Amino acid sequence: MDPKKIKDTLFLPKTNFPLKNLNHQEIEAKIREKWEKHQVYQKLLEENKNRPSFILHSGPPYANGKLHIGHFLNFIIKDIIIRFQASQGNYTPFLLGWDAHGLPIEHKMLEIYKDKKIDLRPVCHQFALEQAQIQREQLKKLGLFTDFEKYYITSKKEYEAEQLRIFGEMVKKNLIYQGYRPIHWSCGHETALAEAEIEYYEKKDTSLYFKIKLAESPFGKKDISLLIWTTQPWTIPANQLVAVKKTAFYALINYNDECLLILESKISLLEKWNEKKIKTEKVFLGETLLGLTYFHPYRKDTKGHIVDGSDFIEEREGTGIVHLAPAFGMEDFSTAKKEKLTIECPLEPNGLFNEKIAVPELIGKHYSEVNEYVITDLEKNNLIIKKAEISHSYPHDWRDKSPLIYRLTKQWFINIQEIKPDLLKNIEKVKWYPYWTKEKMKQAISNRGDWCISRQRKWGVPIPVLFNNDEPLLIPEIIDYIADIFEKNGSDCWFDDTILPSLQEKFPHLINKNTKLGTDIMDVWFDSGVSHWCVLRK
Template sequence: MLLCRVGSVSWGLGLRSGALRAPALSCRIHRVGTSGDAARFRDTVLLPHTHFPMKLNNQKLLDRELQIQRECGFDQLYTWQRERKAKKEFCLHDGPPYANGDTHVGHALNKILKDVRNRFEVLRGTRVHYVPGWDCHGLPIELKALGQLHAGDLTPLQVRRKAREFAEAAIARQRAAFQRWGIMADWGNCYYSFSGHYEATQLRIFQDMHSKGLVYQDYKPVFWSPSSRTALAEAELEYNSEHLSRSVYATFTLTALPPKLAPSLGNALGKVSVLVWTTQPWTIPANQAVCFMPKAQYSLVKRVDSEQLLLVATERIASLTSALGTDLQNVTTFVGSDLEGGVCQHPTISGKEVPLLPANHVTMAKGTGLVHTAPAHGMEDYSVATHFSLPVDCMVDEEGRFNELAGKDLQGQAVLDKGTDTVICMLQAAGALVKEEWCVHSYPYDWRSKTPVLFRPSKQWFINTANLKDKAKESLQKVKVIPESARATLMAKLDGRTYWCISRQRSWGVPIPVFYHRETGEALLNKYLEHPGLLYYTVGQVSVCV
């Protein structure tokens, strides 16, 4: 009989002698009477012995962690591996974190993954070069440093002092955390983007790029954050796919028929309107044109529930019938280029006329096939304005409110809030509002304040990335990309981005090294070197050394 005990139950497995038979299973209940009985079996279980306690809490846990680091010499590992002889060297460039707060799981993921790779290279017998650093400038730090304070109440020097103090404190906390994690790095030789040497290098690079024609100043629409009151680059945006907008279908009445359509539509002058659709009704006061696709088919349709005649893309008639809730009878069809030369009455500005213009950015995926064009609030619109010499007047201030150019009815109203309400009321009063509806779509947000941004023209500094594109593509071909499929995405980004806005309306950062004429606002930049290592910028007879 073989006994096997589990807890207080003993199982017996009996084998009968003689001929081979199936084993008989029997069960016997055995109750453990004393603790001594249990102790008899303790030594039969073989487990490793350790001096580590089973559990540590609070300060004891921290003390033991620091003891392990000290005894293992984690802080000396980087120096040790740098001093040994090795044929190969592995250099890992540290993409710096922002010095704008305490460490979080993102920092841990970043630093630990880098540390795993560095230690792997050490095990391979390679010397590792890894110098950590911090990005110490920019809007995130300035916003955190000012807190509830209003930047307008402080001088630029006061803002910079507060931002630097905040960044230095954040760096100290982050560095202490990284060292406690045991990250192998040259912690005694970190780099900081607010150091004088670092800033001077940036300014020299700016001057070099400017002399090569890669840096220029221009007045054109850029992504603008009303919450931060500054221009943004596309990398500073995040797109909210659940953004809710009030979209409208609105009409622009034809006041002059296109020459090619005049013979057939002469009797309809004053009754024909161009139908447009937009998710940004607040931009209609800035309208300068209505664009069409030259090679597409367009139709004059009549609403069966009224005498209204509308010009729309033939391809969009079915969708518009559903959207407007009425049948649209096709009166006549023609090619888009026949619309050229037509003129419309602006729906909210009395006496203002806007032309019908050809444009290749018009699509048939949504809307009516005819695009309301406000050059101040869109890059495609701005391109049309540049080609046809249309005005690019800015009716929106830095806080995202209509300014005096928008008129008394709109001045001071936030364009994404009350201003939109007012513009829709103006369209309704003019008889130009066909339909209003809510639209869920993707819209750019400021990734810091998590609030919507808008396109707004302003004078900014840009890098001409179009001239760098070919060299960047050539360099990218020499880079190993993991996964390889991501290479196509990088190439597409290079093709699609022809400029990069580098100026910001902030006090904390490396300034654009130029002076401006007090009256004309013209940028004055005249560089010359009088001594190696010194960079001079001159205004008149005054030289400023950087």
């Protein structure tokens, strides 16, 4: 048989597409031009407009830099779904969009114009638009089944106006409140972060076992010290309380001729360090220690007292005795509130201690610098039992991967607890593929606390709150009016105060010449999170 004719007996695909000496970029460009010229997507959309809808809403990628492989994978999967549904005769509008606000763009502009005085918001806006266009051109090369001339950007005035109207609806439902509590804080960027903006990485810190001396002499012994463990020594000068677990067993021990209090189960840890058996003087329940006072390690004229920390103390780590600095920890703060203590933040937004720390040597020092100061000072006073370097999981800023701290500050929150039952019910109404993602979403929502939505930056949508004598005015009627102004003029009028005369004229009984505009902006995750309302509704 003639070998040249064997191929004629096989069912091989036939194509005019050249397989050799192919200029891929040139061919791809011609194919895209053909699709655009004949408006294939638009014509199919028009043909199917009265048929059942299949809406796959595309959440906006961030307009900062070129797209990466993760973006392409995401869009290709969406494109496959859209094309399939369109082939089934469904109406499949697929609208691209871009998230244009936020710290990365603001930070980039501050770097570019660091030696120049600029109006920050206009240059941020222009940069975001440029980046969105770069990404749009990248997506064109994917041949997505969409109209590249129709898209949304979260910095557009119409979008910002709709975002404020949603916020106003939440205010009507009493879902927005201002709270004073410790939250994750970036000292480098001087702003709060929400849980969704935090990533956990391994971080090296100093593990410190140190002593705090009791003011009383329980159990007939003098000079008894509490043995406490921390990985954040810089918080020790801000101590206000010490906590124990009232149902746990503690022990009074003799350690190198010193009387120490520690969890009974942790005596073996000290024996390992000391390489010899430790004498136990007495074993008792933690509730025995409640109410006892101790000398503050830095404020010599101040005493703290021991409280119950059963809700958060875990016996498997530390010594079972926890030092509490209410300005720098949520459990610390909640416990201090129960004790009705006065709580103030001794740390400025940039991470420098202020006069509220009440330790003159620390005022003006950065907390990271104070960390070394405290360790050195405790060593000098023979108050450290054990010091070591450890690596542990620690919260970092998702943007620049810098470590975060908890810092007491006043912020705006969405009351997630109020709507959580409805969120969990609605999960049951959704078909999930694969099924296990349903349980993952339920767990995430069940564990989610209230959402901190305020940020202390410039490039974003302002939280539409006004202040009369430091009292917030959060009124739906005013918010809706502000949204109407934003839709016409954009949100820059909020930051240059040109919106105030209009507000005073419209609401003279509420707003006067002494009224001030709030300075916080909304979390950019709120911007993108409401895109379904701002875009799909129209």
